[in-house]
Structure formats: structure tokens, C-alpha cells
Amino acid sequence: MLLKTKLTNRFPVLLLLAITTLAGAEVIPITTTVTARGEAAIVGGNVPAAREEALVDAQRNALEQVLGVSVRAQSAMQDFVLADDAVLSLVSGYVRNTKILSESRHDSILTLEVQCDVAKEIADDEANKLVRNFSCVVGLSTEIDSQKVEDYRLAELLSADLVKAGFDVRDISHTASWPGFEQTVAAALDRQDAEAARRLGRQMLSNVVILGKARLQQREKKQVTGFAGVVGVYIYDCWLEGRAIETESGKIIVQHAAPIKGVQGTGDTPQNAVSDALSKAQKEFFNDLIAQLTIYGGKKSRPITVEIEGIPTLAEFQNLKSRLTNIRFRDSEVSDLGFQADKNSTFRFDYSENINLIALKLDRTPGLTVVQRTGNRVVCKYSQAQ
Numbered sequence: 001m002l003l004k005t006k007l008t009n010r011f012p013v014l015l016l017l018a019i020t021t022l023a024g025a026e027v028i029p030i031t032t033t034v035t036a037r038g039e040a041a042i043v044g045g046n047v048p049a050a051r052e053e054a055l056v057d058a059q060r061n062a063l064e065q066v067l068g069v070s071v072r073a074q075s076a077m078q079d080f081v082l083a084d085d086a087v088l089s090l091v092s093g094y095v096r097n098t099k100i101l102s103e104s105r106h107d108s109i110l111t112l113e114v115q116c117d118v119a120k121e122i123a124d125d126e127a128n129k130l131v132r133n134f135s136c137v138v139g140l141s142t143e144i145d146s147q148k149v150e151d152y153r154l155a156e157l158l159s160a161d162l163v164k165a166g167f168d169v170r171d172i173s174h175t176a177s178w179p180g181f182e183q184t185v186a187a188a189l190d191r192q193d194a195e196a197a198r199r200l201g202r203q204m205l206s207n208v209v210i211l212g213k214a215r216l217q218q219r220e221k222k223q224v225t226g227f228a229g230v231v232g233v234y235i236y237d238c239w240l241e242g243r244a245i246e247t248e249s250g251k252i253i254v255q256h257a258a259p260i261k262g263v264q265g266t267g268d269t270p271q272n273a274v275s276d277a278l279s280k281a282q283k284e285f286f287n288d289l290i291a292q293l294t295i296y297g298g299k300k301s302r303p304i305t306v307e308i309e310g311i312p313t314l315a316e317f318q319n320l321k322s323r324l325t326n327i328r329f330r331d332s333e334v335s336d337l338g339f340q341a342d343k344n345s346t347f348r349f350d351y352s353e354n355i356n357l358i359a360l361k362l363d364r365t366p367g368l369t370v371v372q373r374t375g376n377r378v379v380c381k382y383s384q385a386q
Contacts, residue, residue: 030119033117036113036114037111037113038060051110051112058112058114060087066094066118086135092360093127095119096116098115099115100114129354130354132205132207133300135170136210137204138158138162139155139185139210140213141212161290162293166294172200185200188200189213198250211242211243212242212256215240220234231268234267234270234273236270237264240278242289253296301331301351304348306347307347308345308368308382311382312382316367321334321336321347327358329351329353330351334348355377
């Protein structure tokens, strides 16, 4: 059974190790200076765009050096304007003071070598500027015959279904190797601790954290006589419980309670019986969970205005409109108020993500500089990219 709680906000999150000496003291980020390399293809002779993509790639590589794990998220699509939203948010939150040490080109590939500082922590208020509404952290554990096992089938199946529904997904187990997070991951998975889940959500810039636990117990083993003779049949009961927690508020978005008697699975081996029970238990939970998360995400949509000062030509006006048209989580067509050379150009559309994500994307677009942002409006200045 699913219990729904109406919410007003939903955001994604970041990773950090804080240093505070007094309650309320300012968080001083610990940083590590590293060098990294990034590459990007030069498409249509657009060197500035390739340079920006190579820069994001280098920053991502630097972040992976420090964290020791991949910072890529599972995603159904890639925003070709820049980079995947999850990666862009993470590098913007954790990577600072980037210096380009060298640039080289070979055929159609542009390569950058950079030096940058990578933070190991970020303040909550800074994280809230970058958290993403369509990003989920998934943590599902499995216990068989009272023993915790490393069985990731449920997490993999749910992640695949979420990706099909348009969400970016991160596996909660990936943070276990991040400095200082082993106990937090254990608390979230083993005790289904909501505060631990929220901390992990913030680390990964995901506003939805899905926690679940499958408990399986062998009910019976019996002998059955059939055409093949006497065969063994195993019967397992499965209880699958789960909930989706909003990182920002800690409120429960969706909650699923297992039937009192559990769900029964059978097979000719214990492994097959467990698989059968898990398959039956996950169907209702997954379907209802994704349906409610989709409704939840849709409630974030609202009108957005983007103003760009000084676009010089109609061709560049159309190019920038095309970039806006391909922004993810856009819920309507991009309209405009017409073009006048070197004047203000206004674009409008409905959008379901954090306004800061649009500002971040525009500020990283060659030729654009964000000069102002409010709740539903971003103002940029145009200058010819070199």
C-alpha cells in the first residue's frame, strides 16, 4: 500500500566533510589541489563550445581523483548543450579555482590540462542552490534467512525504471568509499535512517532519496513428484518495504508497506525461489513509486524568463534559442518576443528544475555571462566567444 504526502519542493544534493569549531560557525571547505585532463570533439568548427565541454570533462576527472569513485549518473539522455546535469552540478559545487595549464588540438579533438582545487565538503545553503529536482539516490538492501547479502538486483531494476521515466539516478553504495561516509551509508541502508539519507542526498545533489529493504525467509522445502521424477521445491516469503524521502525537508513523498504475510516465491533452487519472490514483490512497489515521483516532479513546473542583452545577429539569436529548446526538463515550447540586433532578447518557457541550474548552464555557454537571477528569471549579457 502506498501512502502519499503532498510536498511543495524537491531538490538534489552534494558531498562534504565539514569543519566547524562552534555551533553556527562558517564551514571552511577542505580542498585538494590536483591536475586533470579533459577532451571534447570540435563540432562544426565551434572551438569555444568544445573548450567548455573539455573543461567540464577535466573538472569531472579532477573530482573523481579526489573522491575515488565515478561521479557519473545513470541518465536516459545527455544534454548536448554542455554536459549531463548531474556532472555539471557536482563540478560546480566541488571544483574551484580552475586554471588551464595547456590546450592542444589533434584532428577534431580539443584537449585541456587544468589545475584546480576540489572541495571535500560544501555548506548546506550552497548545496541547496545546486540540488536537482529530477535526481534520485537509490539504496535498497537485501536480507536472506536473517543474513545481509550483497544483492543489487532490486537497486539495478529500480534504477533502470527511474531512468526510463526521465530521472538521473545514483547508487547510494557508491558513497561508501567517500571519506567519512561509511557510517552514514550503513545507517541509511541498515536502519533506514532518514537523516543519514538526507545527508547522502545532499552529497549527491539529489532531492529524492529512495530507501528500501527486502527481507526473505525460507518457508518450506519439499519434494514433488512429476514427469522428471522427484524434484525439490523451495518456497521463500519476501517482505519489501520502502520509501522516498525529500532531501530538503526530510518529508516522506511515498511509503510502501509490505503485506503482513509477504509475497511468496518458488523455485527448484533457493536462488530461483528468491529471484521469483523479489520479482513479484518489486512490481507493485516500483510502479506506484515511479508514478508518484512523476506527479511530484511535474508539480515543480513554472514559467521561466531568460533575457539576453546584445545578441548581434539573427543567426546567433536562433542558435541560442535552439540551445534553450534542448534544455532538459523544459515543459513547453520556447517562445520569444522577436529579434532586434544588439537589443534585449526575451525567451519564455515552462521549467521543472531549480532556476540555478539554468543560470549555471547559461553562464557556461560560450559568449554568455549571467548578470542577474531571481526565482524565475535569468538575465545574461552576450559577448563574442573567442
